Amino acid sequence: MNNTSINYTHDHVFLGSAHDENAKRTLWVVALTVVMMIGEITAGYITGSMALLADGFHMATHAGALGIAAAAYAYAKRHASSQRYSFGTGKVGELGGFASALILGLVSLAIGVESVMRLLQPTQVQFGTATLIAIAGLIVNIISALLLGHGHDHDDHDPHAHHGNDNNLQSAYIHVIADALTSVLAIAALLAGRYLGWVWLDPVMGIVGALVIARWAWTLMGVTAGVLLDQTDAHVAEEIRELVEKPGDATITDLHVWRVGPQAHAAIVSVVGKVSTNADNIRERLRLVHEISHLTVEFRSG
Known part of the structure; x- marks a missing residue:
């Protein structure tokens, strides 16, 4: 008689293969973002630069969104084998990504409104100091992007390209890229204001940045919502x-x-x-x- 038993049971752990590594990268980026956020907001108020202030507040909300991403990784790992979830916690990252995208959309709206107000009521800007802070912010964003982007194909980092990747990491990456964009726009506006006298370009760049960020947010919300609603592949x-x-x-x-x-x-x-x-x-x-x-x-x- 054959006494060999067949094990028909199986687990429901569907976390990404790079889950732990992505979680560590996200925590590093959260720390960098918080430090730079404090510096930019402070400098924005002191110098009077709307582009710099917008970048600082933008980074502040991103710090919160990146914190959500980090929390999603921790929660998914902790409850991966819990019987409470029929198919595991593999989609917790999608929930974190959706929340981050929602925050990103609200940030773009706030930046757009404030920029329009500054365009209608211009304020004095200390271009030199503001430019240096904006450059520092861009460097931090580049370091953060390298941390989050290491080990993935270039196409996977396109804010509009979503394949079978970790959308929690994707949302964190898009937040960092959006920060980099606002930093670049701020630098361009500040330099133009200082050397060409185009003071109006500072709030205009804020509006442009808000529109681009809003589009990224909408795209990410659509992708993550599809996964959360069990969209057919x-x-x-x-x-x-x-x-x-x-x-x-x-x-x-x-x-x-x-x-x-x-x-x-x-x-x-x-x-x-x-x-x-x-x-x-x-x-x-x-x-x-x-x-x-x-x-x-x-x-x-x-």
């Missing part, structure tokens, strides 16, 4: 249909495919097929779909 679903459905052999009657983690998908496949086909056979066909980490197959002969 069309590519994986199509691959499943191609492998399972065969004329006169098997037909899919119900199919659900959704993301449960940065690099993990779950699928529920209901199939009607010939008596000679069975659930194990369907599972074997789907071994080629590497994106699926949790598969449920329902088979009926017909």
Whole structure:
């Protein structure tokens, strides 16, 4: 008699492969952001620069958003094996990313409103000091971007390109890039104001920055919301249909495919097929779909 037992149980830990590493990078960026935030806000008030002040407050809200990202990593790790979550905590990062995107959108609105007010009511700006602080802020942003971007392909850092990546890290990266953008715009405006007398360019750059940041926020909200609402992954679903459905052999009657983690998908496949086909056979066909980490197959002969 064969006493070998088969273990049919499995866990639901769908955290990204670089979860711990990304968490550490995010914490470093939070620390850098907080230090620079204090410096820019203080300098913005002292020098009277709207572009610099906007960058400082922008960085302040980013510090909060990056803090959310760091907290999401910690929570997902701590509760990864909790029975409270049917499919684990792989999507906690998406929730953090959505919250960060929402904050990013509110920041862009605040910067836009304040910039318009400064455009209508110009104030005196100490261009020299403000420029030096803005340059320091840009350097911090570059260091932060390198910390968050190390080890990933260039295309993955495009704010408008979202593949199967960690959207929690993606949101943190976009916050840093947005900070870098506002720093660059602030530097350009301050230099133009100092050497060309274009004082009006300072608030105008604030408006431009607000519009670009708002677009990034909207894109990130759309991506993370899709994951949180279990949006069907069309590519994986199509691959499943191609492998399972065969004329006169098997037909899919119900199919659900959704993301449960940065690099993990779950699928529920209901199939009607010939008596000679069975659930194990369907599972074997789907071994080629590497994106699926949790598969449920329902088979009926017909």
